[in-house]
Amino acid sequence: MAYTPDKPALPVPIEELRARIPGWGADLDPKDRPAVPRERFDPGASGAHWDFPDRQPEKWPRERSIEHAFLPPVFGTSCPPKGLSGAIRKVAYRRYSEGRAAHWLLLIAADRVNVVEANLASMVSLRPDNPITETGILSEFSHHGLSSRLGKKRTDVKHLWLDPIIVGGPWVVRGLLGYHLIRVVRRRGRPRGVPTG
């Protein structure tokens, strides 16, 4: 073979593709493609009957990117920031633009703190976290966990061993910390000089 100007021949000629594949070439003309051109100025097309939308009431100081001129008129109201994670999130939004790694790293840190907070809170609630039901891990048994992976050359099997560590690790760490804390408290409670067992 040699590197020449022509486009390599197709393994299946176009006429055959057209016959074999339903709809082949229906959008051949770019004019029929709804995303072409990508930008098309047509403010009437969306159904909006406003130039600028009404403003949704702000029920708590809504955290926002400092790259915005103002609080956008409409926003989600799920999970207002609270606790330590909320404080970290507020700092991330107030101090750093989206252009700064610190912004995202603080938000990721807050996510981890949030999980610990929620987990601890659940322990004293009527519905403590249940790692078995929440991970859906029992579907491994009901939906062929083993045969879905065995002998299938799946590349994700190579790092499967990490999953229990990532999911279970924080529980183990929390358990050990809790155990340690209880021991410290108990030791403090004992008179000095008395051997502990």
Add this chain to the structure above:
Amino acid sequence: MRAMVYRGPYRIRVEEKDIPPIEHPNDAIVRVSLAAICGSDLHLYHGMMPDTRVGMTFGHEFIGVVHEVGPSVQSLRVGDRVMVPFNVYCGSCFFCARGLYSNCHNVNPNATAVGGIYGYSHTCGGYDGGQSEYVRVPFADVGPSVIPDWLEDEDAVLCTDALATGYFGAQLGDIAEGDVVVVFGAGPVGLFAAKSAWLMGAGRVIVIDHLQYRLDKAQSFAHAETYNFTEYADIVVEMKKATDHLGADVVIDAVGAEADGNFLQHVTSAKFKLQGGSPVALNWAIDSVRKGGTVSVMGAYGPLFSAVKFGDAMNKGLTLRMNQCPVKRQWPRLFSHIRNGYLKPSDIVTHRIPLEHIAEGYHIFSAKLDNCIKPLIVPNAA
């Protein structure tokens, strides 16, 4: 109402929540009749997306029935069956006026780099999503459409994201007649992108994954040639061999942030969150496309940096195109393709899971068990 709730990485449960109230005059509240889990939800589920809060309800692919409307809503009535694009958007800002519905500037206080997405962390606006019995739908006169009578529910729900996104991804590839198109990823988005590539006149469509059952589907559903990358020492060289050593004209990344195939890249991003996303598939795309070719990125990546091979993209003179899909723009044409029998979206649905069992649904889809391709979620009130 019952709603799926995030509890931490790899952990979700169903909780009792209040039915969301109208918060803005153009809001609607929709009773969800059918929802889906998207590959994007896995990025949240694995804790990769910054500002994913415990207690949030995910879900950005859903259809339902209008339960309540705000005072300024003109185009919808209580009882209408509606399909809702995954984008939350105002319809009137600079970006919406130009058709960039996925890049709306009026709906996401948390970030200017993304628009609004239902149930997709605070980074995408902090909206609760549709894996739930009820959901708040802002800008009811803009986003949702009444479902045409002839369109089946399972086809409609796939139009709200996966199908529209695959179709959009193929369009961003600027495919010309006879082009060789390579699609990385045989998930829902990749399968639909491969199928759509033919509509645009592709001469060859090649799909790459490591899950053989999905590649089998790519052959039967999308008429594609397939390569299982675990069977080759170097998939990029294989793509060169397949294209007379020129490279493909167009490559579509339908994998995104959790791309596998390189232990270090995958683990540093998907497991330890040190990168915005694992760029394995994106780098393979950059290296497999021909010089002067186009890479269309549908795979989603987080806002942190990723180790992308930018030098190769520059030296090869590539066109890199990408976006979240502006879903509703695709609908009229997609509807005509579905009616003509060119596309049958629900062919890829493998699992229908009751909302109460959604934790198993996430695990099955995430761990790719039981030949799962697309799981749907059926709320109790449906």
